[in-house]
Amino acid sequence: MRKLLVLGKPGAGKTTFLKYLAIQCANSQVLGEQVPLFITLKQFAETENQPALTTYINQLFTDCGVTEAQTRDILNQGKGLILLDGLDEVREEDSDRILNQIEQFTDQYHTNSFVLTCRIAAREYTFEKFTEVEVADFDDQQIETFVGKWFQAKESDLADYFMEQLKETKPIKELATNPLLLTLLCIEFEDSGAFPPNRSELYSRAIHTLLRKWDDKRRIVRQQVYKKLSVQRKEDLLSEVAFTTFKGGEYFFKQRDVEQYIAGYIRNLPDAKTDPEALLLDSEAVLKSIEAQHGLLVERARSIYSFSHLTFQEYFTAREIFVTANLEELANRVTEKHWREVFLLTAGMVRDASKLMQLMKNNIDKLVAGDEKIQEFLSWVNQQSNSSDVSYKPAAVRAFYFSVSFGGDRDFYLSLSLNLDPRFCSDSSLSLSLNLNIFLSLERALDLDFDLDLDLDLDLGRNFRDRFTMPEQKYLLQQLKDQLPNPEEDKEQFKQWWKVNGKDWTEQLRAVMIEHRNIGHDWQFNKQQQELLKQYYNANLLLVDCLNSDCYVSQEVRQEIEDTLLLPVK
Incomplete structure (x- = not known):
């Protein structure tokens, strides 16, 4: 495995893993015949005069007393272990250049070993020849091992007491699956013997402990x-x-x-x-x-x-916003993905996050207020929600329609819908009650993740006919269903059939849906509208995540936001 893309959440240990690889390689414990080189990509990207990656690597080796000829031999003979850290931390304006540099360098010196790290979902990168892996969260055994080693020089029963308290506090236990946060938990527990209830408080108290001990x-x-x-x-x-x-x-x-x-x-x-x-x-x-x-x-x-x-x-960025009460500037960044953690932390710091939530909601609505077609789409989403005979919160149902109609992933509609109404996911019949445009995601499922999404879509599809009450609707849909080969007998045959017939079949289904249930519309958004909807989509998800974090929001503001979420602007 010559090329590896290591993905992970903040604090998962991606950089630590690369440094560990470098040390193990230097000590001949891993890839002992190779020469490790650790490169921070953001630092490379911002180097004066923007050198090529080859030139930059030559300079790094030169600084260590390795000649350019020796460096060339290392690379040409495939003896390099090139560790490229923090792709997600490269500035947007440098991103394309750095991606091209990596692709060119890894193609030219393809016999070397490469490990590249990036935050999960930081950006949409495609590296065809890289194998993607994810740094897994700590499991219970790894947490216990870490805690045992942390407290091994302390009282013998302190690690056991930590684990007992951790098991009794589910939210904190979820944080403990992250190595960085587990470190902070150990610092906090060692100092005060208790866990704070929210993440911003955890950071605050742990860092306060560090700061207080600096001078000693x-x-x-x-x-x-x-x-x-x-x-x-x-x-x-x-x-x-x-x-x-x-x-x-x-x-x-x-x-x-x-x-x-x-x-x-x-x-x-x-x-x-x-x-x-x-x-x-x-x-x-x-x-x-x-x-x-x-x-x-x-x-x-x-x-x-x-x-x-x-x-x-x-x-510390969130803390500065909290101390200076600069909520307006933060709310203006609601579409900037790298500010997500700052929003969540700030919401947990302020005494009353109602104002921040309102500022976020207003800015989100302004994103699409001037686009008539998007407003029409949101009106349609609301109409469909109102016409659905279900007992769930309207905002949760709107989130469902928005996602499957715009083409969003299921993680979004499940997250937003479930956060708005916890019953949403517990009733498997809900998806069937909400009309059938989710079945139209079959084409996307075949393109993206055939086995996973196909099983879900076909399970819905087998039952859709019973949700239509008019004989004509049932007849038309049964005809369409009869055209489909049975994927359980031969999925590959079904996949080939879909490639040939899927587009026509989908259009027939779309026509039935539009005529009888007013769903399945092809909105034909242009690229600018698609990007706008995507920003709107992600900003609403951030807003709901903030509302559901450990922050205080008045019931009136919370209800107002929920009542107007994903609605057209009046």
Whole structure:
């Protein structure tokens, strides 16, 4: 397996895994005949003069005392283990260039081994010759092993007590499947013996513990200014740095820039030095103290810094928004996917998230308010929801119709519908009661995931005839059903039949649906409308996820949002 794409959620351990591979390879424990090279893709993407990946790798080897001829031999002989970290952290404007560089380099030096990491669903990438794997969540045994090793130097029964408490607290146990969050849980438990109920509180208390212990761990030269900062001031400083860099799309930043951010903060503190040179020296001392004493900021390359994990940058960004009550600016970013975690964390921080939810809802509605065709589509979604003889919340039913009619994936309609009405998924007859345009997803199912989606669609299809009361409808649909070969007898034969006849068959079914149930319309949205609907679609999902997170929202606001979700703008 020469090419591997490692996907994972934030904090799953993707970067740690690559570093582990590099160390194991260097120690001849894994791929001992190869030479490991770790590359942070965002750093490569933002290198001055935008060098080709080959040139960049040559320079990295040169810095380590390897000649260009030796580097060429390593690559030509397939002896390189090239570890490419953080594709999702590359800026949007650099993305196409970096993708092309990776494709060209991996094709030219295809005999080498490549491992590439990326957050799950960060962007839609296609690497034809890469095998995709996902970093799995910790299972119960792995959690217990991790906890045991964490507390092995402590009291003998502390790990057992941790596991007992973890099993009794389901939401926290779900967090513990993530290695980074489990680390924070261990820090929190070790310090206070209890678990906080929400994620933002977890980050807050764990980081507060780290910050409080900074000055007791090590002594750093020129740390006097830093030692005067209270824990809150330290958090304020990191929050300001995080917000400034995250807002600018900077996951990696130059040392002189972050020192300027620090100087801008500490110059306003009591007894701060006013001399620019002295202030700059103090800023450097503060930066080095932060790096040495807790590692929330780390030097990735010479004079290049970042937060040690993107999750910390997201947390401190959310904290800055919370402290400054800058909810309007956050709400304006409701369509920017990389702000998702910041929204969820901020919602958990504010005392009352009602205002944030309302701002998000207003901005989401504005996205499509000026497009008549989309408004017509939303009116149709509402009409279909109102005509469905089911006892579920209207917003959940609208989410269903929106998804299957626009072509969204089932994860969306299940997530949005189930979050709005937990009964939605418990009754398997619901999908049948909601008309049959889900059956039209059969064509997509064959293209995307034949076995998985086909089974579901055919199960629905076998029962659809009974949901129509008029004899003419039943007759027409039975005729269409009779045309289908039995996929249980030969799925490959069915697949081949569908390739030849599927389009005509679908159009016949669509015509019956439109005439008798007003479903199955081909809306023919242009590319701009499709992108707009996709943004609208994802923003509503984010809004519902925020509503269902551990945040406080008044019942009136919650009901108002639910009542108007996925409705045309009046």
